[in-house]
Amino acid sequence: MTLHIFLLCLVQGVSEFLPVSSSAHLLLLSELFKYPPTSLEWEVALHFGTLVAVIFYFWKDLWLMGKAVFCGVINLKAPSNDMNYLKACHLILATIPAVIVGYLAKKMGGVCYSPHFIGIMSIVFGLLLYFVDKFSKHSETNVTTKKAIGIGLMQALAFMPGVSRSGSCITAARAFGLNRVEATRFAFLLSIPVVLGAVVLTTYDVLKENISLDFTTLGPAVLLTAVIGLCIIHGILTFLQRYSFGIFTLYRVILGAVLLWCL
Secondary structure, X not given: OOHHHHHHHHHHHHHOOOOOOHHHHHHHHHHHHOOOOOOHHHHHHHHHHHHHHHHHHOHHHHHHHHHHHHHHHHHOOOOOOOHHHHHHHHHHHHHHHHHHHHHXXXXXXXXXXXXXXXXXXXXXXXXXXXXXXXHOOOOEOOOOHHHHHHHHHHHHHHHOOOXXXXXXXXXXXXXXXXXXXXXXXXXXXXXXXXXXXXXXXXXXXHHHOOOOOOHHHHHHHHHHHHHHHHHHHHHHHHHOOOOOOHHHHXXXXXXXXXXXXXX
């Protein structure tokens, strides 16, 4: 495995789950080492690695939600008092805005990746997370339909480079009163349909362009990204039991300043 591939796995595994913006880090990585843009097959591998990580970590939650939805379909009646069924419905509901915005962004040919734009978004949304987290006095643990829609709309903003998908979801969840750990858990679960969609669409592009896949190099990269992602998921959920998001805001402001003044 080359240094380039290792750094890509590291950036993807860390920035997919921390509220710090993966696009900002990938841009900085590219500028520092003069790496070429990430190819389609590597986009699939890196996203698949983080998908494996979050599914593995939350397998029990996913199993309970899947079982609840299956029972609801079989009985042809929504079990409105089943928290797992409601959680599954809220995840689906919160995914819809991202699906719509993602489809429109792809039809329009993508989004702007200007270093200055990414730097500004990194700072603005980092500060927004800090102030929302600081002044949110609630400690709720349940997501309602209203909250799911709000979190989903906020997640759709993450198609703007520099915003951070997990960061935008956590910000909205904290604004709606969820405690830090539950807000982060919901953001991680919400990454599953979004990342899965990205993997499917990018895989389709790979097949359409008849790109050959070297699984001897892609496989280890998927595994490494998944292991890093698992460590980050467990680490941040443990960290947030005692600390706030302040350190991430500070990091985002510094990162944004570097992008603004150095690139």
